Amino acid sequence: MTEYRIETDSMGDRQIPANAYYGIQTLRAMENFPISGHQPLPTYIEACVLIKKATATANRELDCIPADISEAIIAAADEILAGQLRDQFVVDIYQAGAGTSHHMNVNEVLANRALERLGEEKGSYHKVSPNDHVNYGQSTNDVIPTAIRIAALLALHRQFFPALEASIATLNRKAEEFQDVVKSGRTHMQDAVPVRLGEDFRAWAVILNDHLRRIRYASEDLHILGLGGSASGTGLNTHPRYRFRCAELLGEYIGQPLKSAPHLMAAMQSLSPFVAVSGSLRNLAQDLVKISHDLRLMDSGPKTGLKEIQLPPVQPGSSIMPGKYNPVMAEMTSMVCFQVMGLDQAIALCAQAGQLELNVMMPLVAYDLIHSIEILGNTLEALNRRCLAGISANRDRCLAYAEGSLALVTALNPHIGYLNAAAVAKESLNTGKSLRELVLEKELMSEAKLAEVLDLEKMSQLPPSLEELP
Template identity: 80%
Template structure:
């Protein structure tokens, strides 16, 4: 009903009455949550809102088909859901990420926005819950306890498809392209940050591409568990207040909506209680993040200089690097990548702690898991997209610098082992370091090998050739 002031309407819940801004599509339970949780200022991620709204759309369709929801109400809820999915009313999802256990506050925020918009679609007033109720209609046959773990699954799948998979695939392609470009560039390998035998710069890039390809497979494998839904379990996994066919039909509808092979879990209680699928995906993301840190650090090291470092490659300069040193350019895209990856690792630790914190029929830490998991996927995807476009694609090789380091490396003496023995080779390396003479010069002066044989043994092209012919 409407209050005396045109700026407000009055809504009632089990705790009493409150004034709600007349323009608001959220309702009384959302208002209480906003008041209770002024914690971070972080609002739900857009992808998570999409996931929740998709669940509500699917449930409205399924319950209409099964005769549990009037057609006009179902159609109004579905239309409201489609409007939100198209980008409208996003400012109405206002509950802080850190909120009531299990996500009841955000869940009711979604229910209220959908109910109030559906009321408008039917020509009724916002807050007229006798016509369409957030609880009795939008939430028919559902509970926070089965909706939220389902929404985390849907949100994770959406984020992977929209953000991470395309970005990771593009990064792999960019690295493979650079591997081909640099396939003839010989550089000195380094182990323990000390001279090692020669390698090809192209193979460094090919190795990075292979590493990321393997991570893509791991993440895809882990995400398979997200397709098993506990939706239909209702409050505790027993399916109380749901139609017998609801659990399977709603899974079919959701599968069609997001084009994923979703199906109802074999045991709804298990699917609602265990956060293991989210831990598995998060762990795969952490694993990817760790290797992305290694990649970003390698890029920074190879680009170090320009006068006092390796400078074997040139990363694209994208912005001035110093507020005081003119002409300085820093490897900022690689630096940013490491920072994001550290955050993802932190999120993974929080997810692991939250996942073990459930009791009996419910894990109340799901809001934290929802935010951290989806955010990890999206920031990793955004990071890889930016790194690829503004760094990986524009890397250039300093071919002369690479070759000079390779030719001057004491580790070339390794190739002499089969010909003069390990101890003699070590002595030659020591003499080269002390005198500044090249390995070739010392071996020739001491008559240990004839020049033609020595040239074949110390052929950098041959030494750096991969065994599979790359």
């Protein structure tokens, strides 16, 4: 039989499973919000517990809570940070506004584990209280927006930025490898003037590097914390030095320069830092979709498509067609990016839905923003390792398309005129004769001059930079 303990809150008594580290407020939230089955992300739990560790440390140093209680809370926090008790964070991500339910879940788990460490029974909150000790000087209203900032920074710096930087490096390596491969350019999905395959890859590297710069810039505002604002930004029930010490401690924990916001009410009310980061992720996702679609087109075939490149085959592509391989890593990338775009829209809607001294839509922002960072980081890592790094060029196919492109006629414009060039292109398409053959046949240019003008290597070179000009 399940054993229970009795806990009491302002609404009455309830039975709590005796082995549970959560308490009565968590139980009520579990009953109220059986919505999705999705529970808080591990990075978000970590951020919340780091905050509780910092606040317990600061409050001990400032003589706001007894040292033995503070030390027990800190020890409990360290256990959770090491991976213990993670199954005790059980509140659905769709929950009470502002995140009070999840916040109290964190407070109760820490209080009950601290009680055990002090030789007390779980639920005997006279010794260690979730509200009076673990939550001393805090409110959901300043803890949760701080936790979103901390979790987002953890996710960005641990995995996302390294994955994006590695993808950029791989694209630059491929640019060098394919620099001598000339292929047909295509605009409007039609033949265009020749380009270098290497420059396609270099262009993608530049695009991603620009996104890296934008996301880093957008993430700077995450370093400004509203912790210490308490319920409405006034700092009620906090020590004057508390917020500054908490920012210092949290910065040490995550290895980032953090500081207390100059205006705590502003930090509590506006979710604009999260919108900025989410928007920069959406912007990246849009270009990643374009790149993943380009990869699929360039790999299309193998007999009836472009097949200018070969993406690494990583799994069989069909349950019925033997020997078929699909561009699955590029396909997965697009789907993840579509999800990120949708999550960004939800975050934008949440951000404009605040009233007066608080925006209560933070639980959804917390999940969607951290989830976006983590799935994009995982996607970039997988795409780089299992796709980009192993791409090879079909050099003969690329050259054949480049030489057969009607768009080569563009180089003839300055020498035979636009109308003559258009007539030659039309006749080439109708008769199957090459551009070179028709120009010589019509005596529009000498053979030597034509060879010089239709030099694919020269045509596909990028223009020099200002520094390279004489």
